[in-house]
Amino acid sequence: MTTDTAGRADEAPLFGPEPQFRPLLDDPRWALAMIRATVLEAAHPQIGAALVDNSTFVAHPWRRLRNTFLSMRRMFDPDPAVREREATRLNRLHARLSGSDARGRAYDALDRPTRAWVVATLFESAVTMCRLSGQPLDQDTMERMYAQYRAFLAALGGDAGELPEDVGDFWRYFDRVVEDELENTEAARVILYHLFDHLPAPALLDSAPTLWAAGRAVAGPLLGAITVASLPSPYRRRAGLPEMPGAPALMQGAYVAAGLARFLPAGWINAESIIDVLSLRPGDDDPRARTVTALRARMKRASALLRLLAPPGGDADPDPAPPAAPGEGRRSAEEFFRQVLDQTGDGHLDWPDLAAMARELSTRLDLDEPEETRLYDAFAAWWRELQAALDTDGDGRVSAEEYAAAVPSLAGPALIRVAEVLFDATDKDGSGTIDTDEYRTLFRTAFHRDLAATGGAYGRSAFVGDFLSFMTGRRTSAPYDPLLADA
Template structure:
C-alpha cells in the first residue's frame, strides 16, 4: 500500500500522482499568463486544436525531467532547448518574445513545483516547512540541468510565496492565450479519445458541463494574487467544488496501492475508437486539412502549423540537432509550396476550401504536385524514423513517430499494414511514399493508402 511511501517526501513521486490532473488546467493558465509563453502559444502551439495533447506534453515532460534517470533528464533538457530556440518572434502588440528567456523558463519550471505544492495543500495533506524544503531541494537538483543564471530561482522554498507574488504583479497578464484557456477553448474542445464511447453528440452535451466545472475549479484554485491580478472572484459554488474534489481525491489516493496511485512516464493510454472511413478524394483532403494540417485549429494553415508538425515529429523521435534541422527544413519547404500554390492574397494563410480546391486541381493538372512539397517532408520523416539506417521502417520505428499514448496498438498496426503492401513486416521508402500518394490521388476508397488516417 502507499502508506510506506507517505513517510518520505518526494517531489518526483508526487508529480506522478494521478490527482495532479485536477490542477493541469490551472497549470496551463499560470504558464500562459506569462506574456512570452502566451505569445509563443498563440503563434506556435497547437493547444487550440489539441488541448489534451498540450496537457500531456506539459505533464509528460515534467515527469521526464523529474521522474527518470540522469540520462533521460539530459535528453529532455536538450530536446526542450532545441524546441524552444524556434519559438521566438514579435507579438501582435510589437513586443519581441523568445522562449529561451531565462525568467520565463524559471517561471514555467516553478509552476510545476507550485502545482504539486497546491495539490497537496488542496487535498488536505500539505507539505510542512521541512518537507517543503526537502521537495524544493529535489526540484532544484533536477532543474540545475537547465543552467539558469544565478538568482533566477528562489534560494529556498520559504522564498517561493514572495517570488510568486512579485512575478504575478510585475509580469503576469491576462494574455489572449490565458483568456482563451479560461473561456472558449473549453466550450470548443475536441472529444478526448478516451471518451470515444460518447460519440460527437454525447461529447457536445457533456462538454458544457466539463467547461463549467473546469473553469470554476480553475478560478477557485488559482493563487489569490493571480486572481487579484486577473480580476477574478470565485463563487461560493466554485469554492465548495474545489473542497469536495480535492479533499475527496486526496483521501482516495491515500488508500490506493502505489501502482494505482502513481503514473509511470512510459504508460500508454486507452484505445481509440474506430469509425468507418468511406470518404471520396475531396473528403479525404478535407479530413487531412482538419486532422493533420490545421494544427492550431483556427481554420487556416500557416507556417506555424507546419512548424508545429515538424516539432511533433522531432519530439516523438527525440532527434539530435542535425536530425531536427533536416525535418524542419523539409517542412519549411512544404509550406513554401503551399503558400505559392494556394495563398492567392498573400496573407500567409491557406483556408480549408483553398487547400482542397487547389490540391485537387494540382493533382489533376500536374503529376509533380506532391513532389514539390509533401513528399520531401515525408522523405525527411522516413529518414529520421529509420534510426538504424537500414532503409526500412520496422514496426517499432514506425510506432515511434506515428504511435503515442492515445493511439491504440490495433489502429497503429492497421496503419502499418496499409503501408506494408508486400506484407514482409517492414516498410520501404517506396512503400511509405506510395501509401501517402495514394491517399491524395486514389479515386477509389478500396485502395489501401486511402485509410492512412485510420478507420476511426
C-alpha cells in the same frame, strides 16, 4: 551552473534520495494543479504569446498531454544520460519558438526569467494542491521540494539563480510576478473558457460524440470554475475573472476528493497507463485494445440512447462523426484543413502549423541532430511552396478557402521531400525499408500490411505514396490519422 543547487543538478540522483515531486505524476490532485499552473504560465505575456502562436493545445490537447507527460518522465528518470538527452531536446524545441505578440512585444522561449516562472508555477501549484486537499506540507518538506525544483530548472539548462535561493523569498518573488507581470492574456482565456467547453474527444471516445459532448457540457464549466477559484486573488482581480457563488467550496471539495486516492492500493492509479488507454484505437495490437473496442461498442449504444432522448432539433451532436470504417475513406477539403493542416487551431495555415507537425514527428521518433533539423528544413521548404501556391491575398498565411480552391497543387516536390526525409528518419538502420519495430515507433501500433506480400517491411515508394495521399487530403488513413489528426 554556479549555485550550489545547480551543482547538485549534475549529480545522480538528480533530486536526492527521496524526490518530493516525482510521485505527483500519478497523483489525481496533480491533474487539477497542472491546469492551474498552466493558466498561471499562460498569463505571463511571453508564454501566452508563444502558446497562441505555436502551441497545439487547442486543436490537439490529448497529444500535447501525452508528449508533456513523456517529457516529464524522462526528466525525472534516474539515468543522468536520459535526463541530459531530454533537456537537450527541449532546448532545441524552445530555441525554435520566438516572435512577437499582438502588441509588438518580443517573446523568446529560452528567456531565462520566463523559464524560471514556468518552474515557479509548478512548485507553487504543488504546494497549493497539498494545502487545498487538507494535506499541507511541513516547512522541511517544502524546503526540500523547493531545492529540487531549482535543481530541475538547472537541469533544463536554465539558471537556478533566477529563482530566490530561500523558499521564504520565493513567496515574495511569486507575489511580485503575479501583481506586476501577469496579464489577462488570450492564451489564459482560451484555457479557462474555450478549451474545457470545446475539448475534443480522445481516440477512446471519438466514436461517441454525443456522449462526449454531454459529459463535456457538465465537466467543462466545473473545471473552469474550480481553476478560476484556485488562482491567486490578485490575478483574479486584475484579469476580471468572475467570482462565482459556491466556487471556493466546489474547488475545496474537488481537491479533497482527489486527495482520497491516497487510500487506494499502490499502483492502482498510473497516469501513463491512463493516457495510453485514452490513445488506443480499435485494431491496435495492444492487449488493452480489445477492452477498448468493447467499451467503444457500449459507448456507441449509450450515445444512440442519448440521441433518442435528446429533444428534436437540439444541438446534441455538435461534433462531426468520424468515418464509419477505421481504414480508408474520403474526406472533404474542409475536414482535412481543420483536422490535419491547422495544427494550432487558429483557422489558418502558416509556418507554426507545419512546425508543429515536424515537432510531433521528431518527438515520436526521438530524433537527435542533425535528423531533427533535416525534418524541420523539409517542412519549412514545403511551407514556402504552399505559401507561393496558395496564399493568393498575400497576408502570409493560407485560409481554408484558399486551400480548398487549390487542393490539387499540394503534392509538389517539397512535400515529396518531406516524405523522403521522414522515411529516412524512421528507417533507423538504413536498410531501405521500415521494419515492424521502426513502424511501431512512428505509428505506435503494429505493422498491419500484408507481410507475405511485402516481405515484412514497408518500402520507400509505398511509404512516400501513402504519405502523399494522406497529406494532400485525398483519403483518410488508419495509421496516418493518429499521427497528425488525432486530438
